[in-house]
Amino acid sequence: MKHAGKHRRTKQLRIKDLKIREYVAENGMVVKPVASKENVADMLTKPLPVETFRRHRAQLGVRASGSAAMSGADESSWHEKNAE
Known part of the structure; x- marks a missing residue:
């Protein structure tokens, strides 16, 4: 049953x-199917390469938050330090 x-x-x-x-x-x-590289909604549903994520975030008008963004530090430095 x-x-x-x-x-x-x-x-x-x-x-x-x-x-x-x-x-x-x-x-x-x-x-039609849309490639992840062009589909802004994908940033909310799956892991993406950093550059694709940033591009989608900018297209949505979302800004980075957190201590790095508030201090004006470059985001890429955080990603370099925290890369696996």
Whole structure:
């Protein structure tokens, strides 16, 4: 027997997916994959190379915070010290 809670959530996701597909078809939209290098939302969902992260952050208008940013220190020095 399936777990009832899990089944309900899965069903809800399927319904949302179908509604999105229907909206796309009705409005003549084309959904295309976007490379991480160009997808600003990726900075919120996966680890990225430092330069890609910085570019996405700038595109969103987000500034660096923390002691390095407040002191005016270069961010790259922090990354060099903390690189694995």
